[in-house]
Amino acid sequence: MTTATKTPASPAAKAPALRLGAASFRLRRRPLLVVAVSLVVLAALLVVDIMIGDFPLTAAQVVDTLLGGGTRRDQFVVMELRMPRALTGLLVGGALGLSGAIFQAIVRNPLASPDILGVTWGAGAGAVSVITFAGSLGVVTGSAASIGVPLAGLAGGLFAGLLVYALAWRQGIEGFRMVLVGIGITAVAGNFTHYLLTVGDVQDAGRAMVWITGSLNGRGWEHVVPVALALAVLVPVALIGGHVLGALQFDDQTSRGLGIRVNVARSFLIVVAIVLASVATAAAGPIAFVALASPQIALRLSGTAQPPLFGSVVIGGALVMLSDLVARTIYRTELPVGVVTAVLGAPYLMFLLIRSRREARV
Amino acid sequence: MGRRSLGLLFLLVVLVAVCLASIAIGSKEIPLSGVWHGLFTPTGAEDDVVIRELRIPRTVLGIAVGIALGVGGALMQGHTRNPLADPGILGVTHGAALAVVLSIFLLGVNSLVGYIWFAFAGAMIASVLVFLLGSAGRGGPSPVTLALAGAAVSALMNGLVSAIVLLDQQSLDAFRFWQVGAIAGRDLTVLTQVAPFLFAGLVIAAFNAPGLNAMSLGEDVAKSLGVDTGKTRTLGILAITLLVGGAVAACGPIGFLGLVVPHVARAFTGPDYRWILPYSALLGAILILFADIVGRVVARPSEVEVGVMLALIGAPFFIFLVRRKKLVKI
Numbered sequence A: 001m002t003t004a005t006k007t008p009a010s011p012a013a014k015a016p017a018l019r020l021g022a023a024s025f026r027l028r029r030r031p032l033l034v035v036a037v038s039l040v041v042l043a044a045l046l047v048v049d050i051m052i053g054d055f056p057l058t059a060a061q062v063v064d065t066l067l068g069g070g071t072r073r074d075q076f077v078v079m080e081l082r083m084p085r086a087l088t089g090l091l092v093g094g095a096l097g098l099s100g101a102i103f104q105a106i107v108r109n110p111l112a113s114p115d116i117l118g119v120t121w122g123a124g125a126g127a128v129s130v131i132t133f134a135g136s137l138g139v140v141t142g143s144a145a146s147i148g149v150p151l152a153g154l155a156g157g158l159f160a161g162l163l164v165y166a167l168a169w170r171q172g173i174e175g176f177r178m179v180l181v182g183i184g185i186t187a188v189a190g191n192f193t194h195y196l197l198t199v200g201d202v203q204d205a206g207r208a209m210v211w212i213t214g215s216l217n218g219r220g221w222e223h224v225v226p227v228a229l230a231l232a233v234l235v236p237v238a239l240i241g242g243h244v245l246g247a248l249q250f251d252d253q254t255s256r257g258l259g260i261r262v263n264v265a266r267s268f269l270i271v272v273a274i275v276l277a278s279v280a281t282a283a284a285g286p287i288a289f290v291a292l293a294s295p296q297i298a299l300r301l302s303g304t305a306q307p308p309l310f311g312s313v314v315i316g317g318a319l320v321m322l323s324d325l326v327a328r329t330i331y332r333t334e335l336p337v338g339v340v341t342a343v344l345g346a347p348y349l350m351f352l353l354i355r356s357r358r359e360a361r362v
Numbered sequence B: 001m002g003r004r005s006l007g008l009l010f011l012l013v014v015l016v017a018v019c020l021a022s023i024a025i026g027s028k029e030i031p032l033s034g035v036w037h038g039l040f041t042p043t044g045a046e047d048d049v050v051i052r053e054l055r056i057p058r059t060v061l062g063i064a065v066g067i068a069l070g071v072g073g074a075l076m077q078g079h080t081r082n083p084l085a086d087p088g089i090l091g092v093t094h095g096a097a098l099a100v101v102l103s104i105f106l107l108g109v110n111s112l113v114g115y116i117w118f119a120f121a122g123a124m125i126a127s128v129l130v131f132l133l134g135s136a137g138r139g140g141p142s143p144v145t146l147a148l149a150g151a152a153v154s155a156l157m158n159g160l161v162s163a164i165v166l167l168d169q170q171s172l173d174a175f176r177f178w179q180v181g182a183i184a185g186r187d188l189t190v191l192t193q194v195a196p197f198l199f200a201g202l203v204i205a206a207f208n209a210p211g212l213n214a215m216s217l218g219e220d221v222a223k224s225l226g227v228d229t230g231k232t233r234t235l236g237i238l239a240i241t242l243l244v245g246g247a248v249a250a251c252g253p254i255g256f257l258g259l260v261v262p263h264v265a266r267a268f269t270g271p272d273y274r275w276i277l278p279y280s281a282l283l284g285a286i287l288i289l290f291a292d293i294v295g296r297v298v299a300r301p302s303e304v305e306v307g308v309m310l311a312l313i314g315a316p317f318f319i320f321l322v323r324r325k326k327l328v329k330i
Helices: A029-051 A059-066 A072-107 A119-137 A142-168 A175-199 A202-213 A221-248 A252-257 A262-284 A290-302 A309-329 A337-355 B003-024 B032-040 B046-080 B092-107 B112-136 B143-167 B169-180 B188-215 B219-224 B229-251 B257-269 B273-297 B306-324
Strands: A017-020 A023-026
Touching: A029 A059, A029 A072, A029 A290, A029 A309, A059 A072, A072 A175, A072 A221, A072 A262, A072 A290, A072 A309, A119 A142, A119 A175, A119 A202, A119 A262, A142 A175, A142 A262, A142 B306, A175 A202, A175 B257, A175 B306, A202 B143, A221 A252, A221 A262, A221 A309, A252 A262, A290 A309, A290 A337, A290 B143, A309 A337, A337 B112, A337 B143, B003 B032, B003 B046, B003 B257, B003 B273, B032 B046, B046 B143, B046 B188, B046 B229, B046 B257, B046 B273, B092 B112, B092 B143, B092 B169, B092 B229, B112 B143, B112 B169, B112 B188, B112 B229, B143 B169, B188 B219, B188 B229, B188 B273, B219 B229, B257 B273, B257 B306, B273 B306
Parallel strands: none
Antiparallel strands: A017 A023
């Protein structure tokens, strides 16, 4: 635990401290402000997202309906169609953002994300296997599509992530080796997925392409619940476990000297990040760029030394929800959300890169 | 002769052997006497045509692209000091892809040779864009800003490519053949068009190695050693763009090779870029030819694309190496 009583000369001493029994946290103003502002923005975005669509609603109607009022048509549109979809986007984005923040902090590399550490393409290989083989066998139809594909994605992501972790273990876990093993596993899983795309028939390949791009199309409450449960458990766990991330940014000996059990702490956080990314990918497919960009955007907004965990959750959620709003309204047909996340997120990250006045760090 | 020179000689011998194998082995079985006949006394028989028109161009193209991607990858990891930086991270690959898709979508271009200049131009533009973005913040281009700017530009272009391809079925149909990335099915005119750029890239890369060595000690140390870091970085990125842009223009995107080969080279040479670059060049050529040969024989009479084989053969070997060797960090 960090102590709040620093020497008066330290600039950190200006920050007020929060004490809970033996534990104490420093409260920095700017990150807190960013969180507060973005929560408000997030709520506003949620309302706007629900307002817009084939049946336009006013903000008052949306709020009224959410509080239990509204006509039956409004109830149906809001509670059955738009709300679950918006919430899935929000939660999936949050989970991806948090997972990316943890990976980037542990590996100390801004390019590290679940995409590179095996999870994304592992999930892709699992889900596309089911789409291709179940499709060509003609055995499984409705239930396989709605339950089998996400389950296979979850299993594939967890398996690939844990495989990378296990193969990288060599008397302890270390970021650099994990990254290299992740490159290898990602290459195998990615190419296997591309191979599957050429094996199946065209319609299956098309469905698989949409899944690989990441889509929120037709997501209902059954997609919201698992991600919400995972987040409800893992976000607090990550926030509590994440207090060691600041110490882990030094080399191993320094971290040990600060009293951190390096391998235990890393392993714990890595497993949390793998589970978060797998659950999110299972629900909406591997949505590109969110896990990589959200922590970097949050870091630049809050001015901290490392990706702020909660900030990354909020930015990730906002990015995916906003992208889905664009994806489903910009063109006659609905685009997969994964197409838009990069197109929206990349220019913003570039803007922050250009504007940043200090030397960039991870 | 030092250990590293011997290793280089050994790799050269292996490369020659793989070249011969690449000419002799294929989905059509040709006896060795037939191969000899085709090489030195061709009469225009079917086997001679296969050897001279298909296998030799494919082998030469494989060598050129393998060298380019190996060296480009090593430079890339050196300049971004990031083990995750594949040669495409400067936006080169995705820039080329976007240009090709646009040429299909807007101009109706429809042949592999027709894509070359679009791909090359796209690669150049993307690379310049990333470099400008990465240098825009205070302190000029740093490894982190370059890597992040590259990732952002790549993601943006990739998003645009997916959007076009998902909305326009015809573009998807033409684009997916380019996107596979292969050294097969291309004749030598492809190579002669990009060869000057690859050659220029290699020359610049060779002069870039000493400066890169100094810069891997950190920017400040390099400056105090008298290295002009800005010039070294700019030249390095020029070399990467020429090499990788040329390779992508000729063969489409071939992933994994440029990412992995420098790590393998580094495991044998240590951190000296004057050795890493030639090792990467030879290893790149050997690996791509080997993967291509295996791809020809595993699924006779059809073939498996070289990109797929590269990952399936290369990745297990790479993971094995990463687990066993004491890692040389960047």
